Amino acid sequence: MADEQQGDAPDGGRGARPRKVRSRRAKVLRAVALTVAGLLLAGAGVAGYAYWKWNSNIRSVDIDSQLGSARPSAPGNGSFNVLVLGSDSRSGANGALAGGATDGTARSDTAMVVHVDQSHSAATVVSIPRDTLVNRPACTAPNGTAVPAAAGAMYNSAFEVGGAACAVKTTEQLTGLRMNHYVEIDFAGFAAFVNAIGGATVTTTVDIHDQDSGLNLKAGTTHLDGDQALAFVRTRHGVGDGSDLGRIELQKQMVKSIISQVDSIGLLTNPVKLYSVGDTLTKAITTDSQLASVSALTGLGEELKGIGTDHLTMVTLPVVTAPSDPNRVVAQQPQAGQVWSALRADQPVPASIVSSQPVNPADPAASAGAPATAAATHS
Numbered sequence: 001m002a003d004e005q006q007g008d009a010p011d012g013g014r015g016a017r018p019r020k021v022r023s024r025r026a027k028v029l030r031a032v033a034l035t036v037a038g039l040l041l042a043g044a045g046v047a048g049y050a051y052w053k054w055n056s057n058i059r060s061v062d063i064d065s066q067l068g069s070a071r072p073s074a075p076g077n078g079s080f081n082v083l084v085l086g087s088d089s090r091s092g093a094n095g096a097l098a099g100g101a102t103d104g105t106a107r108s109d110t111a112m113v114v115h116v117d118q119s120h121s122a123a124t125v126v127s128i129p130r131d132t133l134v135n136r137p138a139c140t141a142p143n144g145t146a147v148p149a150a151a152g153a154m155y156n157s158a159f160e161v162g163g164a165a166c167a168v169k170t171t172e173q174l175t176g177l178r179m180n181h182y183v184e185i186d187f188a189g190f191a192a193f194v195n196a197i198g199g200a201t202v203t204t205t206v207d208i209h210d211q212d213s214g215l216n217l218k219a220g221t222t223h224l225d226g227d228q229a230l231a232f233v234r235t236r237h238g239v240g241d242g243s244d245l246g247r248i249e250l251q252k253q254m255v256k257s258i259i260s261q262v263d264s265i266g267l268l269t270n271p272v273k274l275y276s277v278g279d280t281l282t283k284a285i286t287t288d289s290q291l292a293s294v295s296a297l298t299g300l301g302e303e304l305k306g307i308g309t310d311h312l313t314m315v316t317l318p319v320v321t322a323p324s325d326p327n328r329v330v331a332q333q334p335q336a337g338q339v340w341s342a343l344r345a346d347q348p349v350p351a352s353i354v355s356s357q358p359v360n361p362a363d364p365a366a367s368a369g370a371p372a373t374a375a376a377t378h379s
Contacts, residue, residue, distance in 0.1 A: 050275060051294050057282035060292030063182055066140065066165035072178040078118045079346045080180040083171050085159060086110030087186040110233075110251065111155065111167075113175060115343045120303050122311040124349055126339060127248045128171070129319055130156040131328050137173050139166035152324065164286070174331075175340045181300075182288040189284025190233070191226035196280040198265055200229045200257040204362035210235040229254065239361045245329075246361040248316050253360055315339065315349055315357055 075081070111128040136153040139162035140146060147162045158170035168179045185193075194200050201223045208217040215231035224232060233254050236247035265273060282294075290296060318335035322328040331337075335353050342349050 050278065054278060054282040054294050057279065058292045058297075059286040060289045061164040061182065061286060062289040063165045063168050063179075064289070067169055071169075072172050072176055074178045074180060075346070077346060078120070080116050081177050081343075082114040082116075082181040082183060083168055083179040084110075084112045084114055085164075085167060085182075085184045086190070087159070087184055110248075111171070113171065113177065113179075113343075115177070115346075116304065116307070118346055119306075121306050123304075123307050123313070124343060125312065125314040126343070126349075127251075127314070127316045128155055128174070129244050129248065129317065129329055130154065131244055132317065132319055133322050133324075133328050133330050134170060134174055136166075136170050139169055141166070154328065164288075176344055177340065181291050182286075183291070184286040185284050187230060191230045192280050193226070193277075193284055194224070194229040194258070195226035196277045197258070197261050199223050199225050200254060200261050202232060202253060202257050202362075206239060206362055208232075208235060208239045208362060210237050210239070212237050224257075229257075245316060245319070245358040249358055249360040250362060252314060253362065313349060313354065315354055318353060318356075 111130065113126045113128065115124045115126070117123065132155040133152045134155050136150045136158050138147060138149040139158070141161065142163040142165075147166060150157075155170065155174075159167040162169075164182055164184060168182055171177075172179055201221060202217075203221040204217060204219055207219050208215055210216075210231070213231040213234040213236075215228065215235045217228075217232070222228075233251045234247070235250060236244055239246065239250070282297075291300065317339060318332040319329035320332045322330045339349050339353060
């Protein structure tokens, strides 16, 4: 997530997977599903109330009806893809957290394509930098207004001008992958989730002072509340080269803290805490219509439960500075194409791409000798 406004498998016969890191969005999605499943096992009376309450919490978008049939074919081998977006909306409670315009507009400031393999035993998560220039297809906005196609548009503009369906359509055109599901979370939802689990602990080897995100953090280990955690995952100007790619690396670090915190509070043995977290999460997300129920989220949790952290690979889409604008990036070829080709074939991302990922700007000691961030993508 960010505060800037837009300008213009295990082996399994498939080969050993490269270095694994946790994905914040994939794990938040998994936590929603597994939290629901856990509460349903806690007791019939409580579960019945939770089922009704949580179903009413979830907001949804009927993407399939908006996009029709002119889309990539759905995977036929049991694998599936989920587009997970972090919205930078300033409307409602988000305005107090984020600042900036409160006109109801929003961009997809964090975008992750989650590919779950055929056996549902491994997943790959690809982060798409918000400033990536793409050819945005013609879309229809939620109010029915036609949105013309645009060449060289920022990736996150698709959500702004055409909503969730346009973001999905743009992503499908970029990747050649059918997005089977869609999940969105905003500023307020993320902060509320972190508060619900009792905060998150991060460790950095450098001080971080970012006036834009509001984060002031001394080097060392710090336990963050929800607002501070939000500032951490939005930070880019106060650390490293000010790059959006560096911010994505901070978000990866936050994942480790969130999962560690969830594990430490024992949700499945604490029905009160379980209900609180589940209620917060279902209020925080917007999904596609097929996923917008407790039973659907529980089913998704069953499909994801076999994916341990050792079987989750996370990469950022390879990009280079755009020739037309030093503050934007474009997909780096052939590497970007190789990422999407691998996922279309339900194969691991090439190890050479995983090993050349950007470094964590808040932990230069751990990243010594690693490749530098590809570009400083300022808004």
